Amino acid sequence: MKLSTKGRYSVMAMVDIAAHSDNKPIALADVAERQEISLSYLEQLFSKLRRGGLVKSVRGPGGGYLLAHTAAETRIADIILAVDEPIKATRCTPGSPSGCTSNKSRCLTHDLWEELGNKIYLYLNSVSLADVVDKRVLGTSGELFRRQQDTPVAAAQ
Secondary structure, rough: OOOOOHHHHHHHHHHHHHHHOOOEEEHHHHHHHHOOOHHHHHHHHHHHHOOOEEEEEOOOOOOEEOOOOOOOOOOOHHHHHHHHOOOOOOOOOOOOOOOOOOOOOOOHHHHHHHHHHHHHOOOOOOHHHHHHHOOOOOOOOHHHHHHHHHHHHHHHO
């Protein structure tokens, strides 16, 4: 499964708002600058996030976007799904009784990839914006990064 920029950038921007808002609206221009994302692209994404009930917009001077729910209540999976990013690993249409092969049967590995998609969804649904902001998702990948930073070669650079 490859997550497109829609999903990745939406999560990055939502984490930015969760980290910087202090219950005040955040201008998308500020998010765009901090995260190095096109402002026009963020505007498109936030239109979908607003329709999905994940953010509220505030108009006028000092306006911008606020989280519609607390960071602890906002799940990463909800953000990705709100911008029309499917969380799946199969090439079949989700929920379709027919498969992706030329004779419309399911391929031999369909159940494997479908279960992987389910696991990805369950993981992303178990992680909140607060978990990301508070760096509570540093699993083994974080340990590997920290070990690489502690090596003499990394320290000398």
